[in-house]
Amino acid sequence: MGDERETPPGSINEDEPQVNQDELILAQQRQIEKELGDLEPVSSLNNEYSTDPIYLEKVKDLSTKYKYVRRTRPDGNCFFRAFSYANIERLLEKKDEFNQFYKLAEESKDVLVELGFQQFTVEDFYDTYMEVLKRLRNIDDIDEARKELHTLFNEQGFSDYMVVYLRLLTSGQLQKEHEFFSCFIEGDRTVADFCHQEVEPMYKESDHIHIIAACAALNTGVRVIYMDRGTGRTCNEHDLPEGCTPTVHLLYRPGHYDILYP
DSSP, X not given: OOOTTOOOSOOOOTTSOOOOHHHHHHHHHTTOOSSEXXXXXXXXXXXXXXXXXXXXXXXXXXXXXXSEEEEEOOSSOHHHHHHHHXXXXXXXXXXXXXHHHHHHHHHHHHHHHHTTOOHHHHHHHHHHHXXXXXXXXXXXXXXXXXXXXXXXXXXXXXXXXXXXXXXXXXXXXXXXXXXXXXXXXXXXXXXXXXXXXXXXXXXOOOOHHHHHHHHHXXXXXXXXXXXXXXXXXXOEEEEESTTOOOOEEEEEETTEEEEEEO
């Protein structure tokens, strides 16, 4: 997959003005004042690609499968923030699954401590994570719960703590299955080294390995739709882990993840 700053394959016709679309996208994304924006029709992406016929074709293809997009702040945490938000949002309509997820989250701190994480390191983030879930669990009206979720994820104190705790859960999953994940780590680094350097710190971009581990940690699957300047008029899609039934849908463009809604 490459990290979030990866440059896509393909080139621009030398006879045409060479506009760096990736920089334009990021410039527009940085104008987002919220951690997560409101729902927008997928067709709103056309505004970012008005001079790029390849991307316009792919937005057209995307709009046949998805109705809405929710943009996230491009700060290196966009995968973790988008994934966490989208997963919790879908659970608001499924009380039984929400309760199962709540129990998994409730027990997660002890799991991390057993794996060697210092309790004082994870406690504050865990407490905030559980506070958010408790608030949402106590709201019966789904529309009100969605509104509360959106409010909490746009308060940096809550939102960043949610991101940090999911990073810790992802790190824990990688270390729990270190024999499997060590095959995907280049160089002489151990899985623990990789986690300390590339997973746990804020603002570190996410790669394939992060997504697989995060899905395993939250016991869910994600479909990632890739929209870049590669060949063809359609967007590529990948379900992670392979063969799963995805419950979260994310749009990946060179440099960024946003949330998609079928």
